Amino acid sequence: MSELLQLVERVAGWANDGEQIEAVGVRGGDTEVRAYDGEVESLSSAQTQGVGIRVIADQRQGFAYAGTFDIDVLEETLAEARDNATFGTPDEFLGLAEPDGVAPAELDLFDPEASRFPTDRKVDMALALERAVLAADPRITGIESAEFVDSESESAVATNTGIRAQSRETNCYLSASALAEESGETQTGFGFSVGRSPEGLDIDRAAADAAERATRLLGAVKPSTERLTVVFDPFVTAQFLGILGFTLSGEAVLKGRSMFADRLGEEVASPLITLTDDPTNVQAFTATTSDGEGLATRRNPLIEAGRLSTFVHNTYTARRSGTISTGSAVRGYSSTPTVGTMAVSLSPGDRSQAELIADIDNGLLVQGVAGLHSGVNPVSGDFSTGAEGVRIRNGAVAEPVREFTIASTIQRMLHDVQAVGSDLEWLPMAASGVSLVVSDITMSGS
Amino acid sequence: MTESLLVDEPVVAAALDRALRTGGEFAEVFVEDKRSSSGLLDDGKVEELTSGRDRGAGIRVVVGESTGFAHTADLSEAGLLAAAEAAAAAARGGSGGVTRVDLDRTPTSPAPIETYPEAVAKATKVGLLTQADEAARSAEGNAAGSIAQVMARYGDSRRRIQVANSDGLLATDDQVKTLFSVSCVAVGDSGMQTGRESRGHTIGFELFDRYDVEELARSAAQRALTKLQARPAPSGAMPVVVGPGGGGVLFHEACGHGLEADLVAKSASVFAGRVGELVASPSVTLIDDGTMGGEWGHFAIDDEGRPAQRNVLIQDGILTDYMWDHLRARKEGRPSSGNGRRESYKHLPMVRMTNTYIANGSDTPADIIASTPNGVYVKQLGGGQVNTATGDFVFGMTEAYLITDGEIGEPLREGNLIGNGPEVLTRIDALGNDFAMGSPGTCGKDGQGVPVGDGTPTLRVESLTIGGTAA
Known part of the structure; x- marks a missing residue:
């Protein structure tokens, strides 16, 4: 069982009698490399994390969230959600999900190779994309952006009504926006390629699409x-x-x-x-x-x-x-x-x-x-x-x-x-x- | 008044030193602590109150043309040093060495707040929502019960930021915003129509001393009810008169984005290389002003620590300057214009607008309408979008009327207006003396949203294309 699922189960376990609690946790990381003029314009690596807590008591709902996994902060967040619930309008249909017997599909959405893909090669892909766009057509005079982005995300949900679920995905894409110029007129066009892992991305396709879309509109x-x-x-x-x-x-x-x-x-x-x-x-x-x-x-x-x-x-x-x-x-x-x-x-x-x-x-x-x-x-x-x-x-x-x-x-x-x-x-x-x-x-x- | 720091000075200085260790030329630590609360009433019920808390720091390192960036939700010394290491590694510096950054605290004056929203009882906030719901449903003109749905939203946020950089800057700001909006759905023989009103300012709970939520609710309801009688918008090119406050988004889209130095530098703007040229009708003066106290796009310092400024972008039709952030300004060897903004500590700053507006002209609004034989009067605009490279823009009309023989007549259904920024600027042939700010907006650029304001007096564009369905 993942740490994230353990964390949200712990929060859901703080429920009082007669109270429903749902905790949803999200953790993710992404890298974004932007190329411009043959250089890395920026390289950002970002880590996101947070927990949202929903409380339903006496047919009223309250919610609070915090961008941290700090247990003390999550205790405060739960208190805040409980307090918020006292101001909701009673609604007999409110209630958390309960297990419905449908098994989650077995999907291959997480590619471990993707998380091991070295940063240098991500940089190379962004730079190669910019070169490919510029080389695609003589009328392409520049780019607005050429970037490589990947992300790895994990989420987990637990309730005191029997729900425990988790999912994990990797995603990445290349995207380019090309500038085409002819007779003093400028047009733009975008192209991209998406996949679960950088290995599957198609630089030439993204570049060709961006160039085609931009040049097609000239005149x-x-x-x-x-x-x-x-x-x-x-x-x-x-x-x-x-x-x-x-x-x-x-x-x-x-x-x-x-x-x-x-x-x-x-x-x-x-x-x-x-x-x-x-x-x-x-x-x-x-x-x-x-x-x-x-x-x-x-x-x-x-x-x-x-x-x-x-x-x-x-x-x-x-x-x-x-x-x-x-x-x-x-x-x-x-x-x-x-x-x-x-x-x-x-x-x-x-x-x-x-x-x-x-x-x-x-x-x-x-x-x-x-x-x-x-x-x-x-x-x-x-x-x-x-x-x-x-x-x-x-x-x-x-x-x-x-x-x-x-x-x-x-x-x-x-x-x-x-x-x-x-x-x-x-x-x-x-x-x-x-x-x-x-x-x-x-x-x-x- | 000196605000307490979110992270102590020695810790920030240590993070900057660490960030520069691999040879960076510039490093910055941006710390943010944001708390927000919101309430939503929909379908006659207070669905929920939400409280949120986000804090963390973003660290960037610049080497040559490259920027490395990393962020962390861990504001301990260890957390900041780790993020500094990551940013430095990402920037892949040159020679490296030991640096000492000496920070010098810049005094700033955050906007004065009368009543901090966090000090207001939740029950009071909830009361505003139910008041708005009742007022919308009992609006005059809703005798037939045509108002089918009312959604009311309350929101407040307090965002404290601290910026420190290797030039020795250390500055803080405390930004409080309060927002209220009402949307109504009216149902009639012609289908469903919507009406919306929103008010947001960079002030505290005193927002509700300025505005009566019941009045806003009635106005939103009226808007939806009026449109039930609306006919399809015409299609094709025609004169368009835009009401006071309603047209700010037009200039935000039509030329504001094209004056952002990052886009200009990439030649991705039709305004590149045109400073000093006549780019608009000589009656047009366009200003971006982060110092406008209380407005939605106001702040004391931008997200790079630079004090807000009033920047004249177009003076009497002549392009005078672009908007700048630290990075773009540094390259040109000039100061930033206080337009470096970011959505949160998780994002890199870039050039963004603040409060963007067209200054008053000399015509009276009544004369402008009376001198328009046929056309469209747009009272309220929705969101828009622009391609800065071509200048082509589009935005929605959420409340519009036909002008016939110099008089405002029948209401029109929704449609888009399209045009080209540089062309529209030269086609403004009447400018009113009734300046007003418009609704609070969120401007999106590269996936980051920031709060912005805009405004205009009544004005006429001699020809714009209306995208309706009527022939």
């Missing part, structure tokens, strides 16, 4: 306003799925913040849409064996062939909704669990992005969107973001375009899906990407 013009069919690049689709995930959380539903609240079992999307949340998929960057309340994560079908099948729940939202937790409690040590999707993915279709584009007479390939956090309202479904990309004409990519917005509503876009690509890829986020064709989007330019 971009502002398009005129029209309504057309768009192809979302996998990265853009993944961002969209992250927002969609919010609307399918049991918390949003219970609190009247989901447009899908009363629509379980109904057709909410094109039959081409099958959406699954599966943190047990080892390929997902965010894969994990245990949720924020210590329950085993599991595969949850959200939308099946266009029909809404499941909302995700934590223990509280499940009790209030008269169902069981889907193992979807999300949190760090400094907050109580909320509910969320962890690794959402669309079932891929059978055609490549090029094949999808070949079917479109007049359209737009959206390479990037900006302002998703301000332009998309997950409550109302209003969707409007800044975008950049390449026009599609007669089945082929044509001139680049920038400084315009695309707009629709989430509800309409789901129904307007015309095709899902075959190019599914996992990205450094809680969703996978795939090319997605959506009709009837308003492109606003001049």
